[in-house]
Amino acid sequence: MKFGIDRPSKLFQHWEQPVPAWTLSIIWIFLISFVAFIWHLGSIGLVDETEPLFAEAARQMTETGDWITPYFNGATRFDKPPLIYWLMAIAYQTIGVNEWAVRLPSALAAIALTTMGFYTLKQFGFPSPAAAETAAVPNLPHKTSRQRWLAAWIGAAMMALNTHTIVWARTGVSDMLLSGCMGIALLAFFCGYAQPARPQVQARWYLAFYVLSALAVLTKGPVGIVLPVLIIGAFLLYVGNGWTVLREMRLLRGGLIFLAIAVPWYILVIQANGQEYIDSFFGYHNFERFTEVVNRHDAPWYFYFFAVLVGFAPWSLYLPVAIARLRIWQRTHWQQQPRATHLGLFVSSWLLIIFSFFTIAVTKLPSYVLPLMPAAAILVALLWSEQITRPQISRSVLITGIVNTIFLAALAGAVLYSPNWLGDDPTMRNLPEVIRQSGLLPWGAASWAIAAIVMLVLLLRRRGRWLWLVNFMGFFAFIVFAVMPAFSVVDGLRQLPLRQLSATMLQAQQPQEILTMLGFQKPSLVFYTERPILFISDPDDLEDQLEQLFEQNTPSVLMVAFPHKLREADLEPEQYQLVEQAGAYQLIRIQLPLKEN
Incomplete structure (x- = not known):
């Protein structure tokens, strides 16, 4: 053949x-x-x-x-x-x-x-x-x-x-x-x-x-x-x-x-x-x-x-x-x-x-x-x-084209199954469900599935010259109809809440009040607030850090944290004021000195 x-x-x-x-x-x-x-x-x-x-x-x-x-x-x-x-x-x-x-x-x-x-x-x-x-021959360029x-x-x-x-x-x-x-x-x-x-x-x-x-x-x-x-x-x-x-x-x-x-x-x-x-x-x-x-x-x-x-x-x-x-x-x-x-x-x-x-x-x-x-x-x-x-086309390219077809079909299946691999990020635990509800998975899977079908037809009809173009069109469609919209979905869950809290922190910050983050570091808060942020990585260190801030005449702190990190730090609800909640994050204010439990 x-x-x-x-x-x-x-x-x-x-x-x-x-x-x-x-x-x-x-x-x-x-x-x-x-x-x-x-x-x-x-x-x-x-x-x-x-x-x-x-x-x-x-x-x-x-x-x-x-x-x-x-x-x-x-x-x-x-x-x-x-x-x-x-x-x-x-x-x-x-x-x-x-x-x-x-x-x-x-x-x-x-x-x-x-x-x-x-x-x-x-x-x-x-x-x-x-x-x-051949290119060097005048009549054959x-x-x-x-x-x-x-x-x-x-x-x-x-x-x-x-x-x-x-x-x-x-x-x-x-x-x-x-x-x-x-x-x-x-x-x-x-x-x-x-x-x-x-x-x-x-x-x-x-x-x-x-x-x-x-x-x-x-x-x-x-x-x-x-x-x-x-x-x-x-x-x-x-x-x-x-x-x-x-x-x-x-x-x-x-x-x-x-x-x-x-x-x-x-x-x-x-x-x-x-x-x-x-x-x-x-x-x-x-x-x-x-x-x-x-x-x-x-x-x-x-x-x-x-x-x-x-x-x-x-x-x-x-x-x-x-x-x-x-x-x-x-x-x-x-x-x-x-x-x-x-x-x-x-x-x-x-x-x-x-x-x-x-x-x-x-x-x-x-x-x-x-x-x-x-x-x-x-x-x-x-x-x-x-x-x-x-x-x-050469036999090696033909064989690779067959592998290519199988690979595209596998990609289509992987796109549909992908929500089962998501969910490890604590900032967006509901990401798998949001992705399923977004309607992006069928578009992404269709991009690769159609490409695989077209590639198979071309191979059967001896049109191997177009295999590269099928890959191009499949990838192009996947980017336009699935990847770019998915970026916006992930941003809405993972990064948008931090931008919202940054705006709130700028509005709510009181004179001499320190901005802090507990249990994790999100550098985007530093960029969006244009303020220094005190990172407290270990919740067990929170009490000592607050005591040092009080000794430096700090009246209060605005803190971004996950709720479970506040519990790990042994902070009770009566010890802080909830300013705003966005996504998985809470923005709280702690008056110093810290109230005893």
Whole structure:
């Protein structure tokens, strides 16, 4: 049985002309970027527990004028370098202190990365060395041009429309900014590497690599340059032209540019904070995260196999085929090919180095593999651009397509069953029932079920060229009709009550009254009240804390707590006044000194 493709239509041939193709491409990138990164970006509140830490540190920079040392809740915050805070602070000063401003740097980084991925694939997205050789023949450019346009369109869609990228591009933390800076830097390197006959163009791309690598270091520290060096080093070692390329890159000049951008802030922050900063940032947040388990973020060695499978689904199913088709073991063959044909090899090094690096690291988080998603998208896009333009799809892609169909059907079932996995968060115990009543589950399940049915029909009717499009449409529908509305539902249960209590606290706070939180930490209260919050983690410590506050002439405290935490602290109803209840939280006032039980 052969699974063939139709001949290119006249309409597609028309799209290949420069003006229609670029017009269509701009519309395409705008559409996928809008849905993935911009649509409803600021419609839900900041999500505890990490996002408000970044948002408030940036707000305090604008309030204090100290753009060197980040602070949160009156204490230094040395977790991350300042670029994400600076960009948020600039956004605050431009569009105001709100959720849009917090998330805008992440969204823009994702859009820039998607656009750069499109450009790189359009220029160098040859699915094979043979395709590049065909492109060099004056009378035979048509097929390879079509393949590169297809690779660019498909690759941009995969870069934007995957779970990992969508989540972190809509979150005001440093992960997407790191992925954007590092990813664009690596693609800039390749654009320079692939054009040895154009030294001026090559020099500009290498300059962009140095600048963006420096910005990556200002986003998340040494990892911003360590990973690119490992990726490029492994790639050059494989192709065997390392010394030539390093001379082209003008390492001395590039290194000075890199240092001039990346180093000054580190010097200033160390001057301002001394050994405390060195121990916290370089010691704890870098060295210890790699060598030890930090904040209980441990996982088995195979954790990232599942993280990539789920985070890049459904495209991840095609990654093994996309890597295997390159035949990396044929090193001599690849060393004889022009540089412009090496994109698949380069992104393979990119993916494997990042995957291996964080697999070795002891502390494990799903977000750590976010920077490999662009490489995965390029690999799968190269695979599909080849499959679409060949007489019949390969047996390996056919088998993967069958697995893909089963996977989509399983996703449909998982969506319907998902409420049974919810309910662990004490702030929204009734989430499973609310999700069931929202009507979102049938929409989400239908998105994947219809996609699975269509994919099965296409396989049976020998239309394998459209399998990638079915995945795209299924994912697109799932995001639009299920995921985005679900964000609002969860926000209404988990974060909206805290925003409501924040507004009440600002209205109800009396002179010299202290704002406190008992039994847990929700940093969003600090951001929304724009006030310092005293966190009392252990209910058993409440009485001693209240005594200390009374000795400091504090007349009363406003406290946010769960009811069961008040009982754990042995507080009786007559010892406090209930000010407001929102969701699972209570806002109470305790007059000092505390009344005896």
